[in-house]
Amino acid sequence: MKKLLLICTTCAAPSLALAEGQIEVLSWGGAYTQSQVDAFNIPFEAETGIKVNMVDVDNPATPLMAQVKANNVTSDLASVGFSDATRLCDEGALIEIDPADLLPAPDGTPAADDFLEGALSDCFVATDVYSTIVAYDESRFPDNPPRTLADFFDVEAFPGKRGLLKEPRFNLEMALMADGVPAAEVYDLLSTPEGLDRAFAKLDTIKDHAIFWEAGAQPPQLLADGEVVMSQAYNGRIFNATVDEGKPFKIIWDGQIFEVEGWVIPVGAPNLDQAMDYLKFSTSAESLARASMQISYGPPRQSSAPLVGNYKDTDIPMPPNLPTSPENMGNALGFDNDFWVDHLSQLNERFAAWLAS
Missing domain, CATH: 3.40.190.10 (Periplasmic binding protein-like II)
Structure with a gap:
């Protein structure tokens, strides 16, 4: 999978930067959703032109499964815990995600070798560790x-x-x-x-x-x-x-x-290509590091750790406050x-x- 491209008005070949459309993402609300908006959505929309519509619910796995069972899928991605991802995947409600399609680490390390143990499964890509x-x-x-x-x-x-x-x-x-x-x-x-x-x-x-x-x-x-x-x-x-x-x-x-939580994509997602673009973008080493500067959940990629700085716009360093920091x-x-x-x-x-x- 090619890396996401910056906007280029003179490029003849199509790129993610020229994509259009909208995706719907189920999340948990509060500070958690806001961290995703700041770390993932704003830069993704600027990069691709794809609008991200967040829908907050108590547990995204519940409405996602209901949509699949009713054959009326309106959501493109959902943030769920690992156990719910495993259950939904076993029940055939989710598409499988090939780790080879995920963006590599900045030094070229394949994603499968960069994510922490347990952060990837057949239908799941982790976004954080709490x-x-x-x-x-x-x-x-x-x-x-x-x-x-x-x-x-x-x-x-x-x-x-x-x-x-x-x-x-x-x-x-x-x-x-x-x-x-x-x-x-x-x-x-x-x-x-x-x-x-x-x-x-x-x-x-x-x-x-x-x-x-x-x-x-x-x-x-x-x-x-x-x-x-x-x-x-x-x-x-x-x-x-x-x-x-x-x-x-x-x-x-x-x-x-x-524990880890992360993205899943339901079978029948109405905007599958754009959903995959968003999943790949938001699980890059850089995006996951940005997320860990918004909320005190650790990044599930090893290459993200050195990229984590201070909490939001403060002078408080985030690494000591993350579950994934070596000293913790x-x-x-x-x-x-x-x-x-x-x-x-x-x-x-x-x-x-x-x-x-």
Whole structure:
């Protein structure tokens, strides 16, 4: 696939710069959509003349599947999580995307060798890496701040309430890592009765100190209101609360659990060629680096990392605030969608029973 071309009024051969039309993109809304507008849409429209119409929904996978089932596809791309992309692809709702068609790295490295492991699949191209982390209010620990995931579970050395997600996912993984299990061994151990017992036993140690949350906006608010001193949270929410609202929050990257989300194209996309042009443009190393300067999600391409600068128009460097920065990945765990597809129903029941006990 040729690289995107700059506008050239004298070129005889057709190019993306001379394309016309419009595409519809399903996304998540808020700061996330705005980061895509700034990093992808504005330069893409200037480059190609193709208008990008963003439609924000709670979970783009849901209306996308409905469109395909109704044989009335109006959207050309959607931003979805990896697990939804896998499910939709298995159900035949998405077109397959050949990594060889994606733009290479600036040094010519093929995209397939440049994207991080797990960032590409048959029907999916990642655009960002985000994580579930532990954050704390540094004003509550002025002399001896927590530094590790184990500290989150140590209510004697670090007293106070903890915010926990009200479901087994992330809790079981973090419990084992806090109990000394290396990230690489977590899911193998969770696949055994002994591993599950060990995870729930670790959760028992903070159950009486826990406040459970269900929506991503809750942890920063719980911290700000003083209801908890530490909480599991999504890294982007904590970054925004710290930078945009001046909250005294800090992230513990030890034991972070990272995930990817990215683009899929539905079968029957009305503007397939333009959608592919947009997908290729927005997943270039340069575009993904621009996105990571708009929101604190890491780029899924290795070649993007050295291109990431400061947050928007500030003097705040973004690399230390990204899940993918080397200093933040020392004990990171990649979320295993396959494990949870196989075990979620069973573990939801056990977690509910644990909550009620």
